[in-house]
Amino acid sequence: MMNNFDGAQVLITGGLGFIGSNLARRLDGLGAAITIVDSLIPDYGGNLYNIEGIRERLQVNVSDVRDTHSLRHLVQGKDFLFNLAGQTSHLDSMRNPMPDLEINCQAQLSILETCRAYNPKIKIVFASTRQIYGRPHHLPVAETHPLNPVDINGINKMAGEQYHLLYNDVYGIPATVLRLTNTIGPRMRIKDARQTFVGLWVRQLLENKPISVWGGTQRRDFTDVEDAVDAFLLAAGNASTNGQVYNLGGSEVVDLIRVAKLMVEVHGSGAYEIRDFPADRRAIDIGDYYADFSKIRAELGWTPLRTLRETIGATLDYFRKVMPHYV
């Protein structure tokens, strides 16, 4: 990949979160001048420890993307906006839908309006989610699959990505959408399952508790966070991606029991237990999902490079060392 980022001015919303901070670390290595905006809302993914070691080289602006005034200041003069701020918990979106709407819809529209007014040439890469497909009609799921979100989070993320595509098409603000599947790796939230159930599993395993597997036969794909970072950089660096939507995917498709077994195996000890779905989770579960990511492979040469075993290994290594910063 050409280095489009040496000396580039980069803004990362949600930059203290899981993917945002891993992206910041990579961009820092590539010579970018990075500004992070993050709200540090306790139930979300932001964690100052995620930028340990690079913190002094970054501008960290603690504010909320719902704060239009701070955004107006922050987008000016930037070359790239990696727009990763979001509420990610499906269950929280059902229990308390308004904050999800404010962050995943309203703030997104506000960010785009701000870019239109103050920096219409900024290149945006937006982190969307496979959740907007809802329960797949067929597998694997390509970008053309109908959108039938089954929870408030999915509906709002769908609107959020549509705003980005609209501002690309109507106003020429270059924007690309990546639809992420389960992304895992170092720096993910492990305190609970708000970001990904695998986070909670890591915590359970490292605390010598059995991994709680709901159901277990659901088949899923997992993207290593470093592979996801590759995709964000490729999308940002290629103008051909403007106005396009790309699925990310994983190097293998596995059921959840297989993931739990692999975690126990890689860790060298531990156990898992199968549990029935609670009713509120069952109502919004999407069943089997795995992505067809042939579009981004064909157009940008992206493909997941890490095996699930490698990803689990790197993740457990990381959290074994620094667990107290995450629980």
Add this chain to the structure above:
Amino acid sequence: MMNNFDGAQVLITGGLGFIGSNLARRLDGLGAAITIVDSLIPDYGGNLYNIEGIRERLQVNVSDVRDTHSLRHLVQGKDFLFNLAGQTSHLDSMRNPMPDLEINCQAQLSILETCRAYNPKIKIVFASTRQIYGRPHHLPVAETHPLNPVDINGINKMAGEQYHLLYNDVYGIPATVLRLTNTIGPRMRIKDARQTFVGLWVRQLLENKPISVWGGTQRRDFTDVEDAVDAFLLAAGNASTNGQVYNLGGSEVVDLIRVAKLMVEVHGSGAYEIRDFPADRRAIDIGDYYADFSKIRAELGWTPLRTLRETIGATLDYFRKVMPHYV
């Protein structure tokens, strides 16, 4: 049709608007006890004259659907909610997107949360729009056509209808979505093109000005408001429609020049002129659209009963008499 509405408690949001008021008139004739909520925002469709003659039999509550406290009071004890409040102007949604988001997304979610908390058995019929399909991939457009809205209004209406379907599926609040195409008839907004361009054409014709036709070769379908009212009542009265989406359509497919010609012909005088699209309208125009409404025909026996000529005749007759109340 069985009369499900005699003595029923009915709430109509946007009830002073075009479709809402025609629906109220019909329901009044069927013996319903009707409460109207309408914000009377000047740029929207609400007009007190729309309920002239039945006003003393209705409860008219002037408030905004963004006002959660008034809604909490109003939904209690109701059997039916006809949810028609909305911002309808595509162009206004682009120029000033936040009010559109507040009304078409946020307030809809708030209404549904209020129903969930205070009246989860209320049957809801939600007025959605063909705008959420965007530029059709093929014609006619069935409900399974991908959703690709091309303006902020379309994105927000898409989210609004998805919330309704979600609350039906997850919480069992019975909700049906109707996707309307161009609805026309007495009591539509004619002051400008904010509700439908045909409204502005009626005004131009009756003021002896040439009808301004942008483009003119776009093919569209038109639903007579009385046919639309039929569909709302059928959807409300049939539990089989819960969780379902239905297109409405028109009795014929015509290009816009044909509509203008027909209006001049029915009126007995007048002229039209073809104009180029202004750039801001062109960017969000959807081109040809007409609906496949075979689903609602098969399931509920609904079909458009009025010809376009009849609809234009009834519309012009109405506005000739009462024009000063609408301009």
